[in-house]
Amino acid sequence: MTTTAPKPTLLEALAEVLPAGQLITGEKTGTYLRDQSDSTAAGVPIAVALPVNTEQVAAVVAFAAAHRIPIVPQGARTGLAGGANAIEGSIVLSTTRLNKIVSVDAEDQTATVQAGVRTYALARAAAAVGLFYPPDPGSWKGSTVGGNVATNAGGMLCVKYGVTGNFVRQLTVVLADGSIVRTGQRTIKGVTGYDLTSLLVGSEGTLGIITEITVGLLPAPAPASGVSATFAGTEAALAAAALIVASNRRPSILEYLDGPSITAINAFDPESKLPAGAAALLLVQSDQAGQAHDDVEEYAAILRGEGATEVLVAHDPAHLDQLMTARRLLQPALQAARGSSLNEDITVPRSQLQALLTGLTEISRDLSIPIGTGGHLGDGNLHPMIGFDAGNPAEVEAAHEAFARVIRLAISLGGSASGEHGIGMLKQAHLDDELGPILRDLQRRVKKAFDPDSLLNPGKKL
C-alpha cells in the first residue's frame, strides 16, 4: 500500500469537522478500502469519516466540496461490484455509526432508520411489531439498508414482494454541496415533484449521500412452506418453473442452483445437505395466508409432473430454513471453491432462460473456465460465477473474457448487465452496450444536475 501525503493542515482541518474519535487516517484506513469484489481496484483515501448523524455527514461533505476532495460513501462493504471501493485521495464516508433505528410505526406500517442500520436488524425490528420488511439480499445479515438502497438490492423474496426500491418512501440525503434534503413522502402515494427518491435508489452514491431511509412495511406473512426439487436437466426445471410462475399461486421464493453450485454449497457448509448429484435444483416457497400448504403441494405436483427426480416438501419451519439458508451460501461457496471469481448479476426475460443457460455452457466450454450458476429464477436474475486462479494470467484473461461475453449474451437476449448488485467499477465497460450514447449523455446531464463538480463517488456507476 502506497501512502499519499496530504497536507497535514488539511487533515487537521477535517478532524475539526467531527467530534474526536470519528476520523481514521493513515494505515488504519486499510480496513475500508474495498467491498467483496476481488477483482476491482481501490485507491488509498486521505481519511475515513465515521459520522453519527446527518448533520455530521453534511459537515464532511461541505468540507470536501470546499476542498474539491472526492467522497466515497461506504456501508458494510458487502457489495459485489466495487461501488464502495475507496478512491485515491478521497474521503471515505462510512455509515458504520449511522446505526440507529429511528422509529417503527406499527399503525402506519413504516420504519425510519439511519443508513448504516443492518438490513437484518430492520427486518427484526419490523417483525417485533408484527410487520414485515421483505427485501432479503444474500448479504442481509451484514449489509446496511443504505447500501441496499444505493444498489437497489434484491433477494430471494423479491419474486413476490419486489426489490428494495419498492419499499423506499422517503430519503434524507446530503447533496454534493453539503445541503440536506428529504425526498419523497411518508405516505403510500405521492406525486408532488419529480420522483427523486426512485432516482436516488440504485444511484450508488453518485447523486447524493443517503443518511436516513423511511420504508413501508407489510403485515407479517403467514408461516411459509417450501419445496426443493432436483432435475437431471435444465429444460425440465425451467418448464416446471414456468408453470409455477403462470399459476395464480404466487411463490414467495423461486430459486435455481446448478450442479456446481450445489456441490460448492455442500462443500462450503456440510450442514447444508442440499440434494446432490443433480443438474439443477429448484427451491420454491409460498407464504400465502391459509394457502401456503396447498400451494406447496401444488408446486410439488407440478415439479413431479415435469420429471423432478427428488422432491422434498418442507412444511416444517426448521427444514425449510435449512434449505433456504443453504441457498444463501451460493456466493461465498462458489467464491471459496474457485479461489477467485467474477460474479455476474445478469437478468433476462424469463422466456430466454434456456437460451441463457445454453449460452453459459458454451462460454464455459469455449474458454475452458468453470461457471457455476444460481439465483433468482423467478425474476430472470441469475448469478453466474466465473472461477479462476488469480495467479495464472491466462486464466485471469479468460475469466474476464467470459465475464464480458456473459453480459453481451444477456443483453442480446433482451436482458441487462445487472439486476441487483449494481454497476460499481466492475461493469462500467458494458454500459454503452446496454444504454447507447444518447441515454448515456442524458444520464451524465442528470449526474451533473446533482453533482456539478463530480465529487460524489466519481468513477462509479456511470
Added chain:
Amino acid sequence: MTTTAPKPTLLEALAEVLPAGQLITGEKTGTYLRDQSDSTAAGVPIAVALPVNTEQVAAVVAFAAAHRIPIVPQGARTGLAGGANAIEGSIVLSTTRLNKIVSVDAEDQTATVQAGVRTYALARAAAAVGLFYPPDPGSWKGSTVGGNVATNAGGMLCVKYGVTGNFVRQLTVVLADGSIVRTGQRTIKGVTGYDLTSLLVGSEGTLGIITEITVGLLPAPAPASGVSATFAGTEAALAAAALIVASNRRPSILEYLDGPSITAINAFDPESKLPAGAAALLLVQSDQAGQAHDDVEEYAAILRGEGATEVLVAHDPAHLDQLMTARRLLQPALQAARGSSLNEDITVPRSQLQALLTGLTEISRDLSIPIGTGGHLGDGNLHPMIGFDAGNPAEVEAAHEAFARVIRLAISLGGSASGEHGIGMLKQAHLDDELGPILRDLQRRVKKAFDPDSLLNPGKKL
C-alpha cells in the same frame, strides 16, 4: 376564444412534417384545449398534431425545438389538474392515434402499448391471455396508458397492487431535441444506469414525450368477494379499516365514501343503490386465491364488531360489480351535484385519517362551503371535492381558500398535496409548502438536464 395569428409559412412547414390529415389547426383545435378540471386556464395552440408512431412524434418535437415552440402532450384529457391543457402558441401533441397494442407476451407476462392505448383496453388484452394489469384509475375506460404513466395514476386496486409506476418496465421517449431513447429494462429487475424510467413516471410531460410503454403483468387474480358497510360516524369506520389493514388478509380494495358522496352517487345514477343515510361507507374486497370468501367474511365480522349499521356481503360477481361501479362515479357525481368543483387528491399517513376528516369538517364549516369526500382509504389518499357556484364570486373565492387550506392541512399531517392526479396547473402554488426551496432548485436542475429550453409542457408540474 381569441385566435393567435401564426405565420402561415410556419404552419405550412409543420404540416409537411406529418402525413396529410394528421394536423388540426384553427377553430377545430378547440376540442383539445383542456382536461376535466374546470378551474384551470388553457391557451390556444397553433396546431394539434396527431402522430401515429414514435418517429412522427420525434419529427414534430424536432420541428418545435428548431422553432422554439412549446409542446403540450395530451392523452384522453381525463386529467383533473390541468396537466394536459393547451398553452397559448403551443403545439398540442395528441396521443389519440398512438393507439396500437404492440404486443402481449404471456410467457414473460409483459405488454407493450403505444401511449394512446386506453387503460381498459390494456387490461382487457391482458385478461384475454389470463393475465392482469391492476392499475384502475377512476377514468380507466377513457384514460390512456400514457396519461396514466405521466401522472403515475392510482386507482382502487392500488392498495394491494401498487400504482401505475410499479408496473412500468420500459418507456420509449422522445426527448426535447427530438431524439428517441428507450429507458429501463424489459426484465423484472435492472439497475444499469440511473432509473430514468421512474423519473419520467409522474413527470407530466415535462421531461420527455412518452410514446410507448412496456408494463409487467400478473397472473389473473381469483374471483373477488366484497363487502360494503355503513357507519353512523367516521371514527368507527376508521377503526374498522385500521383492523383490516393490520390483518394479514390483504384487501384488494379498501375505499371510503362519506354521506354527501353516497347521496351524490345515488342521485347521479339511480342504478347505484348504495346504502343511503349513513355518515360513512366502506367498500372492501379480496381477490386472494382460495381465500377471498373467507377474507370477506372476516372483514364483515370486523366491520360488524366496530359497529357497522348495514353490512352487505357480495360473493356474487354481479352484486360486487354494482358496488364497485357505483364507487367509480364519485368524481362525476360530486362534480354534477355542485355545478363546479375543485378536486383534491391529498394523502396522509393512515394514522392521521381521523385528524384529516375532522379538519375537513372544520374547513367546510368555517367557509360555509360543501366538501364531499371519498377515495382510497387503504392508501391514505382521499379526494375531498369542494363544490361551488361558478357564477358567485364569493363562493369561488371561498372554494379556492378551502382548496388551499385542505392541502396545508394534509401537509401539516405529514401528507402530500397529490397522491395520483398530479400537480398540473391546479396545485403549483402549493409545491413550495411541501418541497422547500433546496428540493425545488434540484428539481429545476433535473428539468434543465432534460429540457434546457423549457419547451416540454412549460408551466406544468414544477
